[in-house]
Amino acid sequence: MDYTLKEILETTKACKKVLGYIERNKEKISEFLKVDYSDILFAGCGSSYYLSQSAATTFSRYYKRSSSIPSSEVFIYPDTIFNKRKNLTCITSRSGETSESIIAAKHTKKRGSLLVITCNEESTLSKLADLKIISTDGKEKSIVMTKSFTSMLFGLINLAILSSNFGEEYLNNMLDAIDRSLKINTSNIINEIIDEQFTKFIFLGSGPFYGIANEGMLKIKEMAYNWSEAYSSLEFRHGPIAILDEKTLVTILLSNSGKNYEIKLIEDIKKLGGKTFVISKSKKGIENMGNYNYSIDSELGDYLITPAYLPILQLLAFYTAKNKGINPDKPQNLEYFVKLK
Numbered sequence: 001m002d003y004t005l006k007e008i009l010e011t012t013k014a015c016k017k018v019l020g021y022i023e024r025n026k027e028k029i030s031e032f033l034k035v036d037y038s039d040i041l042f043a044g045c046g047s048s049y050y051l052s053q054s055a056a057t058t059f060s061r062y063y064k065r066s067s068s069i070p071s072s073e074v075f076i077y078p079d080t081i082f083n084k085r086k087n088l089t090c091i092t093s094r095s096g097e098t099s100e101s102i103i104a105a106k107h108t109k110k111r112g113s114l115l116v117i118t119c120n121e122e123s124t125l126s127k128l129a130d131l132k133i134i135s136t137d138g139k140e141k142s143i144v145m146t147k148s149f150t151s152m153l154f155g156l157i158n159l160a161i162l163s164s165n166f167g168e169e170y171l172n173n174m175l176d177a178i179d180r181s182l183k184i185n186t187s188n189i190i191n192e193i194i195d196e197q198f199t200k201f202i203f204l205g206s207g208p209f210y211g212i213a214n215e216g217m218l219k220i221k222e223m224a225y226n227w228s229e230a231y232s233s234l235e236f237r238h239g240p241i242a243i244l245d246e247k248t249l250v251t252i253l254l255s256n257s258g259k260n261y262e263i264k265l266i267e268d269i270k271k272l273g274g275k276t277f278v279i280s281k282s283k284k285g286i287e288n289m290g291n292y293n294y295s296i297d298s299e300l301g302d303y304l305i306t307p308a309y310l311p312i313l314q315l316l317a318f319y320t321a322k323n324k325g326i327n328p329d330k331p332q333n334l335e336y337f338v339k340l341k
């Protein structure tokens with residue numbers, strides 16, 4: 001089996017492991033999060049930046065107002081980042097060795113505390129951290145990030161929940177939802193989609209789903225070398241909609257908060273001849289809304305369901321690549337992490 005596929009299918013196990021890590025270090029983590037930080041900034045590169053986008057939205061909801069930027073922006077435009085109060089920076093990095101993220105970490109450590117989430121405990125970033133969260137089983141052989149992304153996001157959502165004493169009872173439901181999303185691997189939906197040989201891929205998601213939409217966009221580029229774009233859902237009407245044709249697949253990550261608006265958008269896209277793939281938590285009220293549909297069948301809210309949407313997008317990219325005769329285990333032009341020379 002291709003190891004990229006094997007790693008996607010190991011996602012639930014990786015999430016359980018990160019949960020165990022958080023459980024074992026609960027006291028230390030709670031103490032760290034009790035500090036009255038004024039600004040919280042998430043930063044990362046590539047997939048880890050998109051992970052930061054989604055995590056920052058979830059931290060804003062459950063912990064404190066947070067924002068996200070690519071790591072390089074931290075040291076290229078430092079004046080725009082921090083005020084003089086007590087800051088917390090969270091750097092996300094699978095390898096813990098990406099140059100921009102290391103420079104950003106050193107930079108922000110001078111101005112506050114540093115939280116690092118990574119899959120590599122022995123990395124440079126882990127050693128710089130005031131608090132580190134390790135996704136041991138998120139570690140991958142594959143260059144493209146899959147279970148590492150999902151397990152690190154799962155870990156960060158758990159931190160947000162822990163900080164607010166909100167709903168630890170939801171953790172098992174989150175793991176169940178991830179398991180159910182992986183079932184798409186044995187359904188026919190992805191085969192039906194790849195048979196159409198779409199040439200353009202658009203991913204739409206709002207709030208915590210925006211970072212996930214960006215990651216769907218990146219997976220298609222990295223694995224299948226297809227043109228792809230991602231937008232905050234309703235932004236799609238403001239220009240990008242002009243490129244729709246019957247060979248464009250628009251994947252919509254349906255939310256609870258924006259559902260009514262998103263349903264109207266799906267109808268518009270279909271009227272204009274684009275094809276839609278609707279990923280939702282529940283089928284209720286939206287049966288066969290898209291040209292293609294996948295429902296995870298979960299009662300979770302928007303902020304907690306996000307990790308479960310990822311395996312679907314990763315598998316879509318994986319099989320699109322295979323169908324084009326591309327080996328997703330060996331993507332062209334990419335390295336495991338970027339080292340600036």
Ligand code: F1P
Binds near residue numbers: 047094097101334
């Ligand atoms: C990961 C990353 C990947 C990307 C590429 C280069 O960095 O940016 O997202 O696919 O292969 O590395 P990190 O998470 O290890 O910092």
